[in-house]
Amino acid sequence: MKFYYAPMSCAFATHVVLEDAEAKYEAIKIDLKKGDQQRPEFLKINPKGRVPALVTEKGILTENPAIMYYICQLFPEKKLAPTDPYELAKAQAFNMYLSSTVHVGHAHKHRGHRWTNDESALASLTANVKKNMTDYAEYIENNLISGPWVLGDNYSICDPYLALVTRWFRDDGVDLAPFQKIKNHNIKFHERANVKKVMELHQ
Ligand SMILES: N[C@@H](CCC(=O)N[C@@H](CS)C(=O)NCC(=O)O)C(=O)O
Structure with missing residues (x-):
């Protein structure tokens, strides 16, 4: 591949x-x-x-x-995803939420021209990024992370995606202090050897 x-x-x-x-x-x-x-x-x-x-x-x-x-x-x-159909659907729902909502909210910061050419609309899109991303972080913290991994005790395809989005939260000025589960998740994620290897390729 x-x-x-x-x-x-x-x-x-x-x-x-x-x-x-x-x-x-x-x-x-x-x-x-x-x-x-x-x-x-x-x-x-x-x-x-x-x-x-x-x-x-x-x-x-x-x-x-x-x-x-x-x-x-x-x-x-x-075993990177659940085999139980309901649990798998929950995992997919998590990843699709990040892809369809959180990613789009983040893209408003640097890629706003995809949605509008109007300068004041563009400025408004950018100005709302921090608030929207904070709302998404709050929703994830309160509803979507079982802990310590997204799905509970088992690491899965949801975890690298959450770690990526956590970086975006920081880049977009979200104050992560109230979001203990997200912060703990990020520390645990970055302890993994595979993650260190991929991080080096992504500098
Ligand atoms: N929905 C797609 C989004 C892919 C996407 O937007 N990738 C960005 C990088 S984070 C990109 O390639 N951007 C290049 C561009 O917008 O020109 C996915 O989740 O794979």
Whole structure:
């Protein structure tokens, strides 16, 4: 498999899952600041012009939640997702909330031009990022983390994704002091050897 990623992007979460699964893959770095995602060679991989993208022998997969669960299914022995249908749906709901709501809230900070060209609307979108991200952190803290991992005692595909989003919370000025579960989760996550390895690739 070939894994296309950009350092410090949302591809970090899926990158950690590839390492957790001990998958054999080649990591291919692209530079979003240089606009590599819009170059014709990358648009052949992902016409959406986004990372991550995973080239498999069957075809190309995009979207973090889909790729992460695909990796789980390739390596069921790693137990990176629940097998009980209800618990699995809860795990997927968590990852999809991060992908469809929290990621979009964060994107309003630097990518607001996707939604509007109007300068005052753009300024308003940016100004609301800290509050929205604080609301999302509060919701996650109070409703979605069982602790110590997202799903309780078992580490899963939800954990690298939460760690990524925790970095975004910090970048977006969210005061994490009231969110003890999120803070504890982040400390525990960064103690993992796989995480240290992927962090080095994402500098
Ligand atoms: N829904 C997608 C979002 C992918 C995405 O937006 N990736 C960002 C990096 S965090 C990207 O490639 N941005 C490049 C751009 O917007 O030009 C997923 O979860 O995989």
